[in-house]
Amino acid sequence: MPAILITGANRGLGLEFAKQYAEDGWTVYATCRNPDSAKDLRALIQAHPAIQIHALDVTEWSGIERLAARLQDVTIDLLLNNAGIYGNKAGQKLGDLKPDEWLKVFCANSIAPIKVAEAFLPHISRGSGKKIASISSQMASLANNTSGGSYYYRSSKTALNMALTNLSIDLKPRGITVLALHPGWVRTGMGGPDAPLDAAISVSGLRQVINSATLEQTGTFLSYDGLIPW
Ligand SMILES: NC(=O)c1ccc[n+]([C@@H]2O[C@H](COP(=O)([O-])OP(=O)(O)OC[C@H]3O[C@@H](n4cnc5c(N)ncnc54)[C@H](OP(=O)(O)O)[C@@H]3O)[C@@H](O)[C@H]2O)c1
DSSP states (O other): OOEEEESSTTSHHHHHHHHHHHHTTOEEEEEESOGGGOHHHHHHHHHOTTEEEEEOOTTOHHHHHHHHHHTTTOOOSEEEEOOOOOOOSSOOSTTOOOHHHHHHHHIIIIIHHHHHHHHTHHHHHHSSSOEEEEEOOGGGOSTTOOSOOOHHHHHHHHHHHHHHHHHHHHHGGGTOEEEEEEOOSBSSTTTOTTOSBOHHHHHHHHHHHHHHOOGGGTTEEEETTEEOOO
């Protein structure tokens, strides 16, 4: 059975990814900051014993290395970098920019996905899937930015996209496909209650996109329902 490692799998899109891949028979390494309080994820294990929960704060760099070492004999077909933060929604405006908050968003959204990929490269290289999918956002798109605002979030996801482009170039010779994905605007803790999309629809669309992507598509920016301009 193929295996996936998901970050931020305790709620929102990450939890839905864990559920759908487990239902499909995958072995799921579901990581989250606080396994003890991840009650929805723990409940999933009752129906799907092939889910394993591991503690991982993606901004604790040594913790990423420790988990990669603990799972050193494991093969991962798909790494799903899902964990992310928006930062203070009310702030992030010109005249009120706070570098410390901005840096935190950068650590979680731009640096962490690449550090997780770096640490788990041996596990991914052994797999037959050989894919790294990272949840970016349409808000990262330079071409689509007509409203401004959300300085921390937008810039952190744009930086992620550039780092993923690098990763795709570095890893193409090793046969590893790297994708930047937009899930749509989804009803989660981050998306809020007014978002038009249900997590189940977004995740099932993204799973099809990931599944059908070949090495030819490495380094592309894809939505749950199509291509996104950089
Ligand atoms: N929802 C949308 O409309 C939308 C649109 C575009 C892109 N996205 C992206 O989709 C991804 C998932 O978002 P979501 O909508 O599911 O948001 P969410 O409901 O707020 O969930 C975010 C997840 O990320 C985890 N996380 C945050 N910081 C972390 C850290 N340092 N280490 C480990 N886990 C951490 C959270 O864990 P805790 O429970 O411990 O906080 C939670 O599991 C994010 O990358 C987001 O930027 C979402």
